[in-house]
Amino acid sequence: MNNIIIHGNAIVGQSGGPTAAINATLAGVISGMLKQKKSTLYGMRNGIDGVLCDHLINLSETFTDENGSIREDDLALLAHTPAAALGSCRHKLPAADDLAGEQTYEKIIEIFKKYDIRTFFYIGGNDSMDTVAKLSFYTEKVGYPMTLIGVPKTIDNDLMGTDHTPGFGSAAKFVATVTREIIFDCAVYTVPAVTIVEIMGRDAGWLTAAAAIGRVVDGIAPDYVYLPERDFSMEGFMDDLRAALAKHPNVVVAISEGIHLADGTPVGAASGVGPDAFGHVQLGGAGKALEYAVREQIGCKVRSIELNLPQRCGAHLLSATDIEESLRTGEGAVMAAAQGVSGEMMTIDRVSNAPYRTEIGHKPVAAIANQVRYVDAAYINEAGNNITDAGCHYLAPVIEGKISLPYAGGVPKFYRFD
Amino acid sequence: MNNIIIHGNAIVGQSGGPTAAINATLAGVISGMLKQKKSTLYGMRNGIDGVLCDHLINLSETFTDENGSIREDDLALLAHTPAAALGSCRHKLPAADDLAGEQTYEKIIEIFKKYDIRTFFYIGGNDSMDTVAKLSFYTEKVGYPMTLIGVPKTIDNDLMGTDHTPGFGSAAKFVATVTREIIFDCAVYTVPAVTIVEIMGRDAGWLTAAAAIGRVVDGIAPDYVYLPERDFSMEGFMDDLRAALAKHPNVVVAISEGIHLADGTPVGAASGVGPDAFGHVQLGGAGKALEYAVREQIGCKVRSIELNLPQRCGAHLLSATDIEESLRTGEGAVMAAAQGVSGEMMTIDRVSNAPYRTEIGHKPVAAIANQVRYVDAAYINEAGNNITDAGCHYLAPVIEGKISLPYAGGVPKFYRFD
Numbered sequence: 001m002n003n004i005i006i007h008g009n010a011i012v013g014q015s016g017g018p019t020a021a022i023n024a025t026l027a028g029v030i031s032g033m034l035k036q037k038k039s040t041l042y043g044m045r046n047g048i049d050g051v052l053c054d055h056l057i058n059l060s061e062t063f064t065d066e067n068g069s070i071r072e073d074d075l076a077l078l079a080h081t082p083a084a085a086l087g088s089c090r091h092k093l094p095a096a097d098d099l100a101g102e103q104t105y106e107k108i109i110e111i112f113k114k115y116d117i118r119t120f121f122y123i124g125g126n127d128s129m130d131t132v133a134k135l136s137f138y139t140e141k142v143g144y145p146m147t148l149i150g151v152p153k154t155i156d157n158d159l160m161g162t163d164h165t166p167g168f169g170s171a172a173k174f175v176a177t178v179t180r181e182i183i184f185d186c187a188v189y190t191v192p193a194v195t196i197v198e199i200m201g202r203d204a205g206w207l208t209a210a211a212a213i214g215r216v217v218d219g220i221a222p223d224y225v226y227l228p229e230r231d232f233s234m235e236g237f238m239d240d241l242r243a244a245l246a247k248h249p250n251v252v253v254a255i256s257e258g259i260h261l262a263d264g265t266p267v268g269a270a271s272g273v274g275p276d277a278f279g280h281v282q283l284g285g286a287g288k289a290l291e292y293a294v295r296e297q298i299g300c301k302v303r304s305i306e307l308n309l310p311q312r313c314g315a316h317l318l319s320a321t322d323i324e325e326s327l328r329t330g331e332g333a334v335m336a337a338a339q340g341v342s343g344e345m346m347t348i349d350r351v352s353n354a355p356y357r358t359e360i361g362h363k364p365v366a367a368i369a370n371q372v373r374y375v376d377a378a379y380i381n382e383a384g385n386n387i388t389d390a391g392c393h394y395l396a397p398v399i400e401g402k403i404s405l406p407y408a409g410g411v412p413k414f415y416r417f418d
Numbered sequence: 419m420n421n422i423i424i425h426g427n428a429i430v431g432q433s434g435g436p437t438a439a440i441n442a443t444l445a446g447v448i449s450g451m452l453k454q455k456k457s458t459l460y461g462m463r464n465g466i467d468g469v470l471c472d473h474l475i476n477l478s479e480t481f482t483d484e485n486g487s488i489r490e491d492d493l494a495l496l497a498h499t500p501a502a503a504l505g506s507c508r509h510k511l512p513a514a515d516d517l518a519g520e521q522t523y524e525k526i527i528e529i530f531k532k533y534d535i536r537t538f539f540y541i542g543g544n545d546s547m548d549t550v551a552k553l554s555f556y557t558e559k560v561g562y563p564m565t566l567i568g569v570p571k572t573i574d575n576d577l578m579g580t581d582h583t584p585g586f587g588s589a590a591k592f593v594a595t596v597t598r599e600i601i602f603d604c605a606v607y608t609v610p611a612v613t614i615v616e617i618m619g620r621d622a623g624w625l626t627a628a629a630a631i632g633r634v635v636d637g638i639a640p641d642y643v644y645l646p647e648r649d650f651s652m653e654g655f656m657d658d659l660r661a662a663l664a665k666h667p668n669v670v671v672a673i674s675e676g677i678h679l680a681d682g683t684p685v686g687a688a689s690g691v692g693p694d695a696f697g698h699v700q701l702g703g704a705g706k707a708l709e710y711a712v713r714e715q716i717g718c719k720v721r722s723i724e725l726n727l728p729q730r731c732g733a734h735l736l737s738a739t740d741i742e743e744s745l746r747t748g749e750g751a752v753m754a755a756a757q758g759v760s761g762e763m764m765t766i767d768r769v770s771n772a773p774y775r776t777e778i779g780h781k782p783v784a785a786i787a788n789q790v791r792y793v794d795a796a797y798i799n800e801a802g803n804n805i806t807d808a809g810c811h812y813l814a815p816v817i818e819g820k821i822s823l824p825y826a827g828g829v830p831k832f833y834r835f836d
Contacts, residue, residue, distance in 0.1 A: 018603045046608055082599050088606040176829050178728050181500050184832060185436045185731035188506040190464055217827030308723045310596050313603035316735055319828070399828035409635030410737070410817035411594050414602060 005338050006039040007147070008118030011056070013044035014153075015124035015131065016090065018083035019167030020174075020315045021326040022153045023415070025123050026086065027079040028330020029151070030059050034070050036338070042115060043417075047089035047124075048131055051111050052104070057086070057417060074415060079327060080405050081414040082315035092127060096134040096141070105138045112144070119147045119337045123330075125154035125165075129345055129369035136343035136365065149333045150345035150365045153326075155312045157206035160371045161363040162347035164206075166329050167312075169322025169398035172210035174314040175199055176399055178307060179211040180220055183252050192249045193301035194241055194294050197222065198287030200311055202258035205229050205375050206395075207311070211254035212387035213396050223251050228258035229375050230384035232267055237290070238297050240385055245300065257285050257306075316412055320401025325358060332360035356397035423756050424457040425565070426536030429474070431462035432571070433542035433549065434508065436501035437585030438592075438733045439744040440571045441833070443541050444504065445497040446748020447569070448477050452488050454756070460533055461835075465507035465542075466549060469529050470522070475504070475835060492833060497745060498823050499832040500733035510545060514552040514559070523556045530562070537565045537755045541748075543572035543583075547763055547787035554761035554783065567751045568763035568783045571744075573730045575624035578791045579781040580765035582624075584747050585730075587740025587816035590628035592732040593617055594817055596725060597629040597672060598638055604668045611719035612659055612669045612712050615640065616705030618729055619674040621790045623647050624813075625729070627797060629672035630805035631814050641669050646676035647793050648802035650685055655708070656715050658803055663718065675704050675724075734830055738819025743776060750778035774815035 012029045014022055026043075033041040043057040044050030063071045078085060094101025111117070120135065122128050132150040139146040152159050155171035179197055186195045199208040205227025215221035223244045226232055244251040259267045268286030287304035294302040329346045336346065344362040351357045379391025405412040430447045432440055444461075451459040461475040462468030481489045496503060512519025529535070538553065540546050550568040557564040570577050573589035597615055604613045617626040623645025633639035641662045644650055662669040677685045686704030705722030712720040747764045754764065762780040769775045797809025823830040 014606075018606050046606075049608070081602065083602040083604075084606040087608070090607075173828055177734050178732070180829055180832075181731040181733055182727050184499065184501040184733075185727050186501075188432075188436050188464075188502040189508075190467070190505070213827070214829055217829055218831075303727075305726045305728075306724065307728075309600050309603050309721075310723075310725075310728070313599040314596070315599055315602075316595050396827060401828075402822075402825060404820075404822070407820060409631070409814055410591055410819075411598055411632055411635055413636075414598070 006033070006036055006119055006334070008116045009040045009042065010119035010121065010337070011042040011044060011051070011115070011117045012059070012121040012123065013047045013050065014084040014086050014088050015047035015122060015128040016088060016154070017125070017312065018088060019153055019155050019312050020082045020170040020318055021167040021322050022123055023081045023085045024079040024323045024326035025151050025153060025166050025330040027075045028327040029121050029333055030063055031070070031075055032331040032334025034060060034063060036334070039119070042117065043086045046087035048091050048093065048108070049089040050087070051108050054111055056115065062417070077406070077413060077415040079323060080315055080318065080403060082313040085415060085417060090127070093131050093134045096137040108135070109139070109142065109144055112146070118145060121149050121151055121333050121337070123151040123153050125152070125156070126159060126370060129159070129365050132343070132345070132365045133369045147337045147340070147342045149337050149341065151329055151333045152345055152347070155207055156201055156204055158204035158373045159368060160373045161345065161368045163350040163358065164348055164398055166322065166326035166348070168206065169319035169325070170314070170317070171207055171311050172395060173319040173399035174311050174317050175207055175210045175307065176213045177317060179222060179254060180214050182305065183220055183222070186250045186252055190249055191301055192245050193251070193303070194298070195252045196287045196290050196302070196304040197252065197254045198257055198285060198304060198306045199254055200307070201228065201256040203228055203372050205256045208254050208256040209375055209379060209387045209391055210395050210399065213392050213399065216389055216392040216396060222254045224253045224385045225387050226253065226255045226259050226385060227375055227380060228256045228260060229380060231262040232259040233262070234293060236385070241294065241298060255286055255290065259286050315414070316405060318403040319399045320403050321398055323403055328360050336362050353393070353397065356400070424451070424454055424537050424752070426534045427458045427460065428537035428539065428755070429460040429462060429469070429533070429535045430477070430539040430541065431465045431468065432502040432504050432506050433465035433540060433546040434506060434572070435543070435730065436506060437571055437573050437730050438500045438588040438736055439585040439740050440541055441499045441503050442497040442741045442744035443569050443571060443584050443748040445493045446745040447539050447751055448481055449488070449493060449745070450749040450752030452478065452481060454752070457537070460535065461504045464505035466509050466511065466526070467507040468505070469526050472529055474533065480835070495824070495831060495833040497741060498733055498736065498821060500731040503833060503835055508545070511549050511552045514555040526553070527557070527560065527562055530564070536563060539567050539569055539751050539755070541569040541571050543570070543574065544577060544788060544790070547577070547783050550761070550763070550783045551787045565755045565758070565760045567755050567759065569747055569751045570763055570765070573625055574619055574622055576622035576791045577786060578789045579763065579786045581768040581776065582766055582816055584740065584744035584766070586624065587737035587743070588732070588735070589625055589729050590813060591737040591817035592729050592735050593625055593628045593725065594631045595735060597640060598632050600723065601638055601640070601670050604670055608667055609719055610663050610667045611721070612671070612716070614705045614708050614720070614722040615670065615672045616675055616722060616724045617672055618725070619646060620676040621646055621792070623674045623793045626672050626674040627793055627805045627809055628813050628817065631810050631817065634807055634810040634814065640672045642671045642803045643805050644671065644673045644677050644803060645793055645798060646674045646678060647798060649680040650677040651680070652711060654803070659712065659716060673704055673708065677704055733832070734823060736821040737817045738821050739816055741821055746778050754780050771811070771815065774818070
């Protein structure tokens with residue numbers, strides 16, 4: 001990669017919700033940039049907010065030792081560190097053709113000029129791609145020569161144009177593994193019981209679908225899986241549970257946090273605000289709402305488990321496939337920038353399924369931003385209460401492989417900027 | 419171990435809540451028994467219930483191949499399988515001197531005679547030790563020659579007479595690791611926010627205390643840790659949070675599910691279910707209750723995370739120390755039985771802290787059952803809102819070491835009886 005050319009300096013930032021793999025992508029960008037040696041790579045603290053308040057960090061310096069060698073150990077540590085090491089933000093830029101937003105863009109260009117920044121890498125989800133699209137529009141409009149690349153990241157796997165997203169595989173591995181462990185845990189008693197596992201995913205059910213992967217491995221999977229792609233029916237749910245309880249005492253179901261009734265009402269309303277779709281006072285999300293409903297309508301032992309933050313920050317259970325692809329996506333972004341690609345998002349393209357092989361590509365970000373990629377219809381069964389084998393086989397490769405983290409004092413070692 | 423003598427046959431069962439290490443102890447008992455070759459080892463399906471309904475499994479046969487060799491691979495798989503492979507129960511035996519309970523004991527003795535069972539291993543927590551104590555009392559009363567050994571197991575670490583319990587180390591490693599990952603996840607935004615991590619522990623706060631271990635490793639730990647050993651004050655809690663928020667925006671606290679006010683009222687309201695068979699009040703929702711209170715009284719962003727079942731069944735993150743000690747405790751139980759010990763519970767005795775070294779011992783179960791071992795006063799700070807360095811150093815060795823599980827299809831392989 002010594003022949004790549006980056007004009008001026010470059011900057012990289014992270015935005016949106018943390019994942020266990022977003023720092024692997026950052027490590028990929030840093031690694032790619034350090035190999036070309038010419039330009040300096042800056043990091044934004046807390047995404048675009050760091051540009052707006054001139055809070056940058058010189059990453060080229062941070063990851064190079066006094067002899068000019070790359071600090072490979074630190075990069076490796078960074079690649080396995082959860083969350084977003086540079087910090088994140090949830091800053092939606094004003095419309096780029098809106099005069100009221102002009103000041104924001106002028107401030108950004110001022111900082112770019114100050115540090116001679118001509119290349120911009122933004123690692124994030126849908127909203128981050130929106131930032132890349134708007135900055136592309138604006139820099140072109142004012143004629144500031146700029147290369148802008150979006151690098152995908154989301155545990156939701158809901159970005160268009162890419163087979164799957166960096167960060168999804170590790171979250172999916174956590175979901176598949178922990179759901180399996182919960183199934184074992186719930187199997188110890190003979191008393192009829194329902195366990196509801198609530199998994200992240202407001203609009204798209206990809207991560208929840210991962211709970212079913214075990215079925216094509218050795219038959220161990222939840223009895224039912226409910227995604228936001230299908231309308232949820234309380235009557236249908238109770239019928240499903242009764243049918244399962246008639247066969248075995250320990251019923252486990254996986255649900256997406258975003259499941260909703262046919263009229264769009266979320267099964268779980270926002271915490272703390274009024275009754276949910278079923279008139280229960282809310283103490284939690286969809287899982288808690290269903291827990292109360294099962295207790296009331298079936299009357300058996302019932303428990304709900306919200307996998308919560310650990311599913312997106314569980315770095316102790318990374319998918320090796322995900323981390324490797326996340327690194328490659330980051331390095332690929334540097335290559336693409338050097339080739340003059342701009343206004344595009346990096347993609348992971350599945351070349352073959354068996355053996356599993358992917359290539360890193362890129363697509364115009366404007367066609368990707370602000371859209372949602374839903375779970376394919378072919379991956380959801382006809383009854384809308386489970387994942388098809390085709391769905392499991394599509395998902396399975398992205399959770400393959402283990403990463404052995406360095407531990408100290410019994411807990412994993414992670415990287416932190418001072 | 420070829421010179422040990424077990425009279426008649428033996429039986430082993432698991433009882434109480436599952437843990438990630440209870441099957442390691444079972445594997446230790448099976449391994450110890452198979453080495454002595456003479457007696458048959460039976461397993462109770464679902465604890466003492468399996469005896470009462472004559473639902474036993476021949477473990478000697480199951481773990482021996484056609485050539486008479488021990489199935490070491492299956493035993494290794496069993497040792498890393500979460501929950502309770504034989505199934506569990508929550509059956510409280512009637513008082514052994516109560517005539518009304520006579521029938522139950524007569525039934526048990528009938529099954530013992532049917533299979534010539536003279537040795538009884540029961541792996542469990544406080545309530546299981548109660549079963550051992552009662553059976554000891556009854557068999558002695560009726561003159562049935564029986565060797566009875568309790569083998570401890572609980573993630574709560576609240577059994578008297580032992581330095582710590584098998585199962586605790588793995589749960590503590592999960593709590594320490596996931597809390598660390600949550601701290602990283604919460605650090606990405608600059609908006610003031612409080613995150614409340616709710617950890618299992620009704621009466622004793624050992625597992626919650628494990629969240630603090632990182633502080634003596636590299637300074638990364640929750641801002642505060644609240645245990646049921648100290649009365650909880652809502653005013654004190656809000657003062658603590660305000661002080662922390664004045665220093666940094668991302669405040670993380672760990673709480674035990676069983677924290678309560680000075681008058682004994684649980685911070686989390688009862689979840690609508692009455693006391694269980696052992697008189698425990700069903701708790702839930704301390705984290706949610708505090709989340710609401712923080713939102714109301716401080717008004718910042720706030721989130722609560724219940725670590726829930728994964729903390730006790732997270733076999734993908736076992737403590738090697740815990741698994742090794744659990745195996746040794748199981749094997750030690752067989753040795754103790756062969757030496758004529760009866761009516762005693764196996765113990766883990768800490769011989770030295772640095773280097774960490776333990777020995778397996780035993781103590782009369784009557785002195786242990788139905789008591790609770792609370793967190794030592796020296797391990798809780800004066801303000802009652804954190805763990806002392808001494809506490810962290812006591813806890814640290816039990817989470818040391820990693821176990822590399824076999825994986826297939828991206829998920830861990832576990833053992834199941836057919």
